[in-house]
Amino acid sequence: MCRWLAYTGEPIHPAVLILEPRHSLVAQSLNSPLGAETVNGDGFGVGWYPDTEVLEVQPALFHSIEPAWHDENLRELTWAIDSPLFFAHVRAAAGPPIQQTNCHPFRHGRWLFMHNGAIAEFSRMRRELMLALDPELFPLVHGTTDSEVVFYLAVTFGLEQDPIRGLARALRQIEQVAERLGIRDVVQGTFAVSDGETTWAFRYSTAHRSRTLFYSVDMPTLQEMYPDVERLRLFGAKARVVVSEPLTDLPGAFVEVDESTVVILDAEGFREEPFLRDAA
Template identity: 60%
Template sequence: MCRWFVYRGAPLRTSELLLHPVHSIVAQSLNSPLGAEPVNGDGFGFGWYPVDGDGPPGLFHSIEPAWHDRNLRSLAEAVVSPLFFCHVRAAAGPPIQQTNCHPFRNDGWLFMHNGGIADFDRVKRDLVLAVDPDLYPLMLGTTDSEVLFHLALTLGLRDDPVGAIARAIAFVERVGHEHDVRFPFQGSIATTDGDSVWAFRYSSQGRSRSLFHSTDISDLRTMYPDESRLSLFSDDARVIVSEPINDLPGAFLEVPEASVAILDAAGYRHAAFAPAGS
C-alpha cells in the first residue's frame, strides 16, 4: 500500500532522517522489504511543524516518485523541524494526483494512513455523507484515507484522538458489513496536533500492516557506542515508521496488533485499541 515516517524531538534538519539512513523513507519508496508492494512510487508528501511553533504545519506534495524528486531533496536539506511526517504512496485505485497524497492537513493537524477501506466504491457514499457538512468542502481528493480523516474530525479528533479514530473505524466497519464486506478496514494511521503523536495499528482481519517505533536514544548509545550518527539526535528524539530505517538490531520495536502508541514529551505510552462499540 504505502510507507510512512514520523519524527518528534529537538529540532532536526529533516534530511538526516528522510534521506540519509540506509533504509530511509525515500529509499523505501523504491524498495520496501516489509511493504505489501516493494515500490511506492505514486507520489509522496512531506509535512513539518515550524521550530517556533507559530502557524500551521508546512506541506509539500508531489506525484513524482520520491526517490528522484530534486525538490524533496532540496527541501529536506533546508527544513529544520521538531516534528515532521513523510509518506510515500502506492496507489491502490484512486488516481495519482497531488490531492491524493498524504499527509492530509486540517488547521494544525496532520494525518496519514497506510492500508485501505475494502470495497471503497461500494461504501463511499455512506461514509462521505456522514462527514460534517462544514468539513465536506475540504475533501479535495478521492482517497478512502482522506474520507477517514474527515470522519475522525467529525467524530471529535481534536478533543479525543483515540476515541475519534475508534469511532471512525467502527463506523467504517458497520457500513462495510451492511454492504457484505467481510473485512472492511486495514491499516496503520498516524495523526498529530503538532505536539503529541498518535499511531494506530489495526485491521478488521487482525493482520495489520507493519508498524515500529524507535528504542530510546540513550539505550541505543549504550548498545552502539561507536555509532557516530547517534550523536546527531537529542535524548528525546523518537521516530515511528512503517518499517525500520536502519539495520541496527534492537533499534526498533514492533507496535503490537490492535494497539495505539502515543508519543509526547514524556516518551511513548501504549494502549490496546479497538473500534468503539466492537
Template identity: 55%
Template sequence: MCRWLAYTGSPVLLDDLIYKPTNSLVVQSLHSRLGAEATNGDGFGVGWYDEHSPTPGVFRSIEPAWSDRNLRELAEHVRSGVVLAHIRATSGTAVQQTNCHPFRHGRWLWMHNGLLAGFSAMKRDLVLAIDPELFPLIEGSTDSEILFYLALTFGLEDDPPAAVARAVGLVEQVGRTHGIAFPVQMTVATSDGARLWTFRYSTEGQSRSLFRNADVAVLREQYPENPVLHDLADSTRIVVSEPLGDLKGAWHEVPESSCLVIEDGREELQPFRPAA
C-alpha cells in the first residue's frame, strides 16, 4: 500500500520530517516495517501550507523518494507548520504524477493509505455520485482520489467527519451490491491548513497501522538528554503510518474505527462509523 505522515506545529524544514528521523518516510520508502509492502517506490508527494497563500503548495513525482534529488533540494529550503507527505505503493493503478498523493482542492489536502477493494467493479457507480461541478477536476485514476471527491461532494469543507462517513458509507453500500465483502481499507489524512483530521477504518475491522506522537512536554521530561525533543514546540502533533523512531513511549496507536481531530495542539479522538 503506502506510508504517510501528517505534521502540525511550529514551522520546521521538510528535511526534519521526511529525511532526518531514524525511520523517516524516505527510509520507509525502501524498508517499511509495518506496511503491506516493504518497498513504497511508486512515487511520492508532499503538501505544505505557508503564510504566502491560502492554497497549499504541492510537489509530486513518480520517482522513488529515496532517489529524487529535487525532493532533497526542496526539503532543505521549505519550512512549514502544516505538512502532509506520502510515499506510494500502487494497488494497481498507473504510476503517474496525477496518481500521487496528496491530492489538492482549493485549500484542502487529502492522502490515503489502503484501497477500495473491487474498485474496478464499483468505479462507475462511485463516479456518478460525485458532484457534476467537481467531476471535471479529477485528474488521475486512483480509488483514493475518487474517495476524496466523494467526501468533497458530501460536504468535506463544512463537516469533514460527517462527509467522510457518508463517502465511506456509500462505498460500502455500492460494494455490497457488487458482492464485495470488505470494500474499504483506509487510513486518511485531510487538512484545510488550520485543522487536521485523520481517520482509521476498514470494513473488516483490521485497518492499516496508524500512530500519533505522545505529548512533547512529557517526553521532554522523560528524555532530558534528547536534543530533538528540545527543538519541538509543546503543540507539535505528528500522525504517521508507522513510528519515525524507536524512542520508548513516544508513539501511541490510533484506535481502530476512529477520527482524530487536531487544532492548535489540541486533540479530540472520536469514534468513526460510516453513514448510510
C-alpha cells in the first residue's frame, strides 16, 4: 500500500535517508520490491521534530500530492532541515482520493502517526468508527483515509497516555465492528507513532500476515562490520531507523520485525515487545 521510514538518533538531514541510499524511500516510491504495490506515487509526507529540547514544540509537516521522485521541494527541504527524529511516507492510494489531507504522517499535538496497509471494506465501517471517536476529536479528522481514523481512534482510547495500549484498543475495536459486519481479516499493516522522544513501530494484522517491517542494527556494530563504507560515518552512535523495507543491500544491516510485535526506540535504546499476540 505504502512505504515509510522512521529515524531517531543524532540530528541529521532527512535527505541522507529519504534521498541518498540505493534503496531510499524515494527510490522505493518508484520501485518497491517488497511492497504490495511496486509504485508508490500518490503523494508523500515528511514529519519532523526540530533539533531543540523545548518539549512544547510541535512536529512540523510537509505534505504533497506530487510523486516523491518528482518534487523538487522535497530535495530542498530535506537537505535544509536537521532533525533528531523524523517520519517519512510515500503513498499508494487504495481508494481514498489523492489529496494533501490524506497524506501521512498525521499529527495531533506532539504526536506523529503513519500507517502502511489497509482496513478492509473501510467504507462499510467508517460511520461506526467515526462515531466511536471522542467528540472533541471528531472535527480534527480532515481526510478520508482509514489510517487517519485509526490514529484518532487510538487517541480516543488513550494513545497519549499509553501508545501500545491505545493502538491495541483501537485495532480491537475495528476487529469487533468487522466481525459484526462479516468482514474478514480486517486489519492489515505496520504503524509508527512518536511523541518526539520515543518511537513505537508496530507490525500487526488480523490474519497474522502483515506488511514487511525492518529495523537497522545499532550503528557502532554496523560501522564495525563495514569500516570501509564511508556513508556510515554520517551517523552517530544512537542512529536507528525502522523501515518498510531495507535501504541498503549490506548483509546484516537490517533485521525483520516479527509478526505481532512492537519495536520501541527511546533514550534507553532499543527493545521489542509482543503486540496483540493473544489472537495468534
